[in-house]
Amino acid sequence: MKDVVISGSGVFTPELTISNEELVASFNQYVDLFNTENAEAIAKGEVAALEYSSCEFIEKASGIKSRHVLYKEGILDPYVMQPVFPKRGEEQLPEMVEMAIVAAREAMAQAGKTAADIDLIICAASNIQRAYPALAIELQQQLGASGYAFDMNVACSSATFGISNAVNAIRGGTAKVVLVVNPEFASPQVNYTSRDSHFIFGDVCTATIIEATDTCTAKNAWKILGMRLKTEFSNNIRCDVSYTDHCHPEVDPDTPFFKQQGRKVFKELLPIVADVILTEMAALHVQPEDLKRLWLHQANINMNIFAARKILGREPEPGEAPLVLDTYANTASAGSVIAFHQNKLGLQVGDKAVLCSFGAGYSVGCLMLEKFS
Numbered sequence: 429m430k431d432v433v434i435s436g437s438g439v440f441t442p443e444l445t446i447s448n449e450e451l452v453a454s455f456n457q458y459v460d461l462f463n464t465e466n467a468e469a470i471a472k473g474e475v476a477a478l479e480y481s482s483c484e485f486i487e488k489a490s491g492i493k494s495r496h497v498l499y500k501e502g503i504l505d506p507y508v509m510q511p512v513f514p515k516r517g518e519e520q521l522p523e524m525v526e527m528a529i530v531a532a533r534e535a536m537a538q539a540g541k542t543a544a545d546i547d548l549i550i551c552a553a554s555n556i557q558r559a560y561p562a563l564a565i566e567l568q569q570q571l572g573a574s575g576y577a578f579d580m581n582v583a584c585s586s587a588t589f590g591i592s593n594a595v596n597a598i599r600g601g602t603a604k605v606v607l608v609v610n611p612e613f614a615s616p617q618v619n620y621t622s623r624d625s626h627f628i629f630g631d632v633c634t635a636t637i638i639e640a641t642d643t644c645t646a647k648n649a650w651k652i653l654g655m656r657l658k659t660e661f662s663n664n665i666r667c668d669v670s671y672t673d674h675c676h677p678e679v680d681p682d683t684p685f686f687k688q689q690g691r692k693v694f695k696e697l698l699p700i701v702a703d704v705i706l707t708e709m710a711a712l713h714v715q716p717e718d719l720k721r722l723w724l725h726q727a728n729i730n731m732n733i734f735a736a737r738k739i740l741g742r743e744p745e746p747g748e749a750p751l752v753l754d755t756y757a758n759t760a761s762a763g764s765v766i767a768f769h770q771n772k773l774g775l776q777v778g779d780k781a782v783l784c785s786f787g788a789g790y791s792v793g794c795l796m797l798e799k800f801s
């Protein structure tokens with residue numbers, strides 16, 4: 429079986445940001461408008477009054493302080509409460525492809541690879557901007573790569589499942605050098621009028637180059653020692669938007685949005701995450717003290733501390749399980765890859781680390797890594 433490495437990584441970060449303060453101020457204006465408009469029905473008990481959001485709650489419950497977005501217009505307008513941006517035509521690149529080009533170029537430069545070297549592109553993300561043709565094929569054309577390309581979606585585990593598909597393609601002989609991109613254009617799926625979830629997501633794109641050790645020339649490559657993937661069905665994180673929506677006379681106005689039972693997710697998903705990582709460590713004879721970094725999914729600070737404690741058997745030291753969700757918020761499948769990209773330097777050849785995603789499905793993707801160069 430071929431040894432395979434992550435030989436490069438890249439991140440595209442949108443310039444625009446929204447702080448908790450900005451988000452909460454507009455949400456609370458929306459609440460005032462809603463409650464004034466519905467005062468009579470609220471007084472009669474026919475409509476529930478909306479409650480204010482708070483920066484203190486958001487930071488304490490999630491660790492999020494700010495998020496990057498591709499489009500800010502509309503999100504902070506209490507009369508709009510959603511991003512507003514022009515629909516792009518066939519002659520224009522979709523936002524996800526545009527983001528992916530930037531992240532891909534950084535990953536390719538790190539790996540010392542050009543488009544001519546790439547023979548498979550996987551676009552793995554929680555939302556794919558159109559049904560077909562695959563975004564990955566448009567990216568392939570834009571970069572000038574040959575071979576083949578496809579889109580896939582395993583929600584928050586899209587990146588790790590995408591990388592595992594890349595490893596399998598290399599081992600199976602259908603590809604030599606694979607580009608995996610994770611354009612997470614999450615902001616349009618956020619219900620900015622929902623107090624429970626208006627603060628959760630941000631936009632970003634990550635990219636990785638996956639190849640066999642025998643073609644790797646990168647200075648900072650990580651060998652994939654093992655991969656453990658797990659899914660278990662749950663309705664607790666859901667989005668119901670579908671190509672069949674137009675066939676139904678009444679589509680629920682909440683249909684396009686992300687919805688979750690956050691408490692249940694927290695309780696049910698963490699034991700699965702701990703089990704997957706600990707099982708993979710046991711299979712590879714990796715001890716907690718061997719692990720120099722935990723690059724974990726970035727949904728919630730408390731969840732990450734809990735997972736790190738379970739894996740290490742003690743409190744994580746600062747920097748051992750790096751967090752990026754304070755500035756990026758939850759970026760779905762890209763979160764653990766951003767943490768990897770920003771914190772992979774300063775380690776020694778032979779050092780081991782875990783890259784793990786978890787989220788909707790439920791899905792958990794655990795990659796056991798060892799610094800190769």
Ligand code: CO8
Nearest residue numbers: 481482485489554584614617623690691727728760787788
């Ligand atoms: N401001 C003030 N108070 C609030 C707010 C708010 N914004 N929101 C809720 N509250 C109140 C509640 O009403 C509640 O009040 P009370 O106690 O009086 O009932 C209290 O605060 C506590 O509420 P919760 O129990 O809901 O709060 P939690 O401590 O559980 O925190 C979290 C909420 C942050 C959502 C937390 O539960 C969490 O992060 N859970 C884990 C979720 C998770 O990891 N989900 C993964 C989702 S990501 C994923 O898989 C990708 C999906 C696909 C991507 C889609 C792209 C858009």
